[in-house]
Amino acid sequence: MDFREKLHFEERPNDLFAVGELLVDMISDEYDDTFLSSGYTKYPGGSPSNIAINAQKLGIRSQIAACVGNDGFGEFLLERLRQEDVNTHFIQRAEESTSLVVVTKSRATPIPIFYRGADYRLAYTPQLEEALLHSKLVHFSCWPISRLPSRRTIERAIDAAAAHGVRIGFDPNYHRMIWQAGEDGVSYVKSILSKADIVKPSEDDAERLFGPDTPANQLEKFLELGAKLVILTLGKDGALVSNGKETREYATMASEVADTTGAGDAFWSGFYAASIKGYPLEEALRLGFAVSAYKLKYTGAVVDLPRLEDIKSQYRL
Amino acid sequence: MDFREKLHFEERPNDLFAVGELLVDMISDEYDDTFLSSGYTKYPGGSPSNIAINAQKLGIRSQIAACVGNDGFGEFLLERLRQEDVNTHFIQRAEESTSLVVVTKSRATPIPIFYRGADYRLAYTPQLEEALLHSKLVHFSCWPISRLPSRRTIERAIDAAAAHGVRIGFDPNYHRMIWQAGEDGVSYVKSILSKADIVKPSEDDAERLFGPDTPANQLEKFLELGAKLVILTLGKDGALVSNGKETREYATMASEVADTTGAGDAFWSGFYAASIKGYPLEEALRLGFAVSAYKLKYTGAVVDLPRLEDIKSQYRL
Numbered sequence: 031m032d033f034r035e036k037l038h039f040e041e042r043p044n045d046l047f048a049v050g051e052l053l054v055d056m057i058s059d060e061y062d063d064t065f066l067s068s069g070y071t072k073y074p075g076g077s078p079s080n081i082a083i084n085a086q087k088l089g090i091r092s093q094i095a096a097c098v099g100n101d102g103f104g105e106f107l108l109e110r111l112r113q114e115d116v117n118t119h120f121i122q123r124a125e126e127s128t129s130l131v132v133v134t135k136s137r138a139t140p141i142p143i144f145y146r147g148a149d150y151r152l153a154y155t156p157q158l159e160e161a162l163l164h165s166k167l168v169h170f171s172c173w174p175i176s177r178l179p180s181r182r183t184i185e186r187a188i189d190a191a192a193a194h195g196v197r198i199g200f201d202p203n204y205h206r207m208i209w210q211a212g213e214d215g216v217s218y219v220k221s222i223l224s225k226a227d228i229v230k231p232s233e234d235d236a237e238r239l240f241g242p243d244t245p246a247n248q249l250e251k252f253l254e255l256g257a258k259l260v261i262l263t264l265g266k267d268g269a270l271v272s273n274g275k276e277t278r279e280y281a282t283m284a285s286e287v288a289d290t291t292g293a294g295d296a297f298w299s300g301f302y303a304a305s306i307k308g309y310p311l312e313e314a315l316r317l318g319f320a321v322s323a324y325k326l327k328y329t330g331a332v333v334d335l336p337r338l339e340d341i342k343s344q345y346r347l
Numbered sequence: 348m349d350f351r352e353k354l355h356f357e358e359r360p361n362d363l364f365a366v367g368e369l370l371v372d373m374i375s376d377e378y379d380d381t382f383l384s385s386g387y388t389k390y391p392g393g394s395p396s397n398i399a400i401n402a403q404k405l406g407i408r409s410q411i412a413a414c415v416g417n418d419g420f421g422e423f424l425l426e427r428l429r430q431e432d433v434n435t436h437f438i439q440r441a442e443e444s445t446s447l448v449v450v451t452k453s454r455a456t457p458i459p460i461f462y463r464g465a466d467y468r469l470a471y472t473p474q475l476e477e478a479l480l481h482s483k484l485v486h487f488s489c490w491p492i493s494r495l496p497s498r499r500t501i502e503r504a505i506d507a508a509a510a511h512g513v514r515i516g517f518d519p520n521y522h523r524m525i526w527q528a529g530e531d532g533v534s535y536v537k538s539i540l541s542k543a544d545i546v547k548p549s550e551d552d553a554e555r556l557f558g559p560d561t562p563a564n565q566l567e568k569f570l571e572l573g574a575k576l577v578i579l580t581l582g583k584d585g586a587l588v589s590n591g592k593e594t595r596e597y598a599t600m601a602s603e604v605a606d607t608t609g610a611g612d613a614f615w616s617g618f619y620a621a622s623i624k625g626y627p628l629e630e631a632l633r634l635g636f637a638v639s640a641y642k643l644k645y646t647g648a649v650v651d652l653p654r655l656e657d658i659k660s661q662y663r664l
């Protein structure tokens with residue numbers, strides 16, 4: 031993948047197919063290191079749906095496959111997708127409760143409490159396969175690969191995508207707590223890296239997978255494991271991107287930071303939208319960083335993004 | 348068990364040992380039939396801890412065995428028990444998240460969403476057995492018997508209690524949703540009834556176990572399955588109590604109803620406290636209904652109960 035060239039996509043009726051977690055985030059209203067605060071607010075969560083919604087706003091077609099419970103939280107998440115005009119045709123329902131993450135905000139590092147339910151019951155259905163093979167690009171994070179049976183669903187999706195020229199984007203957002211005790215999630219995540227066309231670890235992800243090291247060394251480790259294009263994000267220090275032959279540095283474009291939630295998903299959306307719209311890799315990366323910078327100015331995981339072309343002119347790209 | 352006689356207890360250093368669920372209730376701030384409301388408030392939950400706290404306030408010694416996660420919700424529940432001066436020595440910690448129930452209040456029937464985690468990991472430990480055999484009475488509900496491994500813990504506790512003269516109180520609060528798909532919870536609950544000294548179903552519990560029928564017929568079904576003393580509560584219509592030979596009717600003592608949450612737990616606490624304090628069955632039942640009536644005047648699952656003797660004189664018993 032040369033920085034001056036366009037990512038090639040097969041001609042397909044859909045652009046982006048995001049597969050994985052769709053869940054509720056329950057976040058404390060106050061900062062509280064004692065866990066004694068009592069008020070919480072619920073938000074729709076799960077990065078695939080954030081990315082699908084963002085991408086649609088930026089001007090590409092997107093679909094999402096996920097699994098929610100037959101419960102009120104499942105209804106809430108479906109209703110939100112409908113409000114955002116996202117197709118809910120590939121949302122499966124399971125007997126288990128809709129997955130939930132509780133975050134009690136903390137001045138120290140907030141430690142989320144995970145309630146995995148329906149999300150990892152995502153099945154590889156003929157409908158899911160059809161949607162996959164009708165898409166240019168499939169995206170997933172560590173959530174669905176962290177548990178069975180959704181891990182098998184992703185493995186089958188990876189095989190089908192590879193066989194049919196669907197591009198694969200993978201967010202190696204490894205967290206020990208979403209894996210089951212006794213499972214070696216780190217090794218599994220490492221084993222998947224070579225199967226993706228694009229991986230975008232954050233510095234924290236890299237440290238959780240490889241231990242502490244310099245950004246340049248971390249980048250090298252992803253490449254050694256077979257990753258083809260590595261976008262290592264460094265927060266306010268921008269990003270390092272390597273295709274294995276050439277490494278480029280990117281400064282952050284963020285001027286104002288109101289809320290960092292969803293900034294990574296905003297990058298993915300902008301990068302995917304730009305790549306699908308035919309911008310060369312170098313420009314698609316800059317457009318991704320611009321969309322992320324735009325999102326950082328506003329509060330919320332998903333903000334009201336303009337079309338990609340508007341962001342392009344706002345950021346003079 | 349004659350209505351004029353005292354329940355006999357072995358001499359033991361502790362009075363009541365409540366075993367089972369200790370969890371967080373997350374309840375919506377507003378009534379909402381669409382699940383779109385966003386604000387929730389967290390409360391400590393689980394009837395064994397409500398009963399243990401109440402019983403202590405009424406003037407008997409109580410202990411609780413339960414299992415919570417190594418997380419902020421677990422800390423929150425432990426802190427609350429400490430605030431109520433309940434011994435936390437028998438609270439186990441598990442890798443799983445602290446169990447959580449989300450209730451979105453509804454004008455129709457609210458449908459809770461259950462997130463079972465640590466609660467059913469309760470293990471039968473030497474400490475638990477020692478606490479059990481040092482108690483006059485053990486209490487549990489359907490929560491711990493609905494899943495393994497806590498089901499085995501309760502089965503072992505029942506055997507040890509029976510072998511050592513510890514009285515057994517069982518709340519047959521059967522709900523399909525806390526059992527796993529494919530398991531026959533109804534049959535299991537029925538099979539446990541004969542092992543308890545006291546069972547207290549509500550009319551709804553009876554209907555969930557046996558289908559709709561008259562209160563007198565429902566009472567009969569519990570007795571046929573071997574229950575020794577059945578306290579069938581009928582809401583505003585009071586209660587029917589039978590020892591298999593004689594059935595007595597009790598009118599409600601509630602004058603004001605601010606909140607029905609925890610009314611059943613208040614009955615259990617009052618009935619246990621009175622029985623342990625040596626009141627004959629007839630009086631212990633009336634004192635239980637009086638404690639429940641007292642609780643109904645206030646909002647919250649656990650309210651600031653006075654000593655049992657104060658309630659006795661307030662209700663002229």
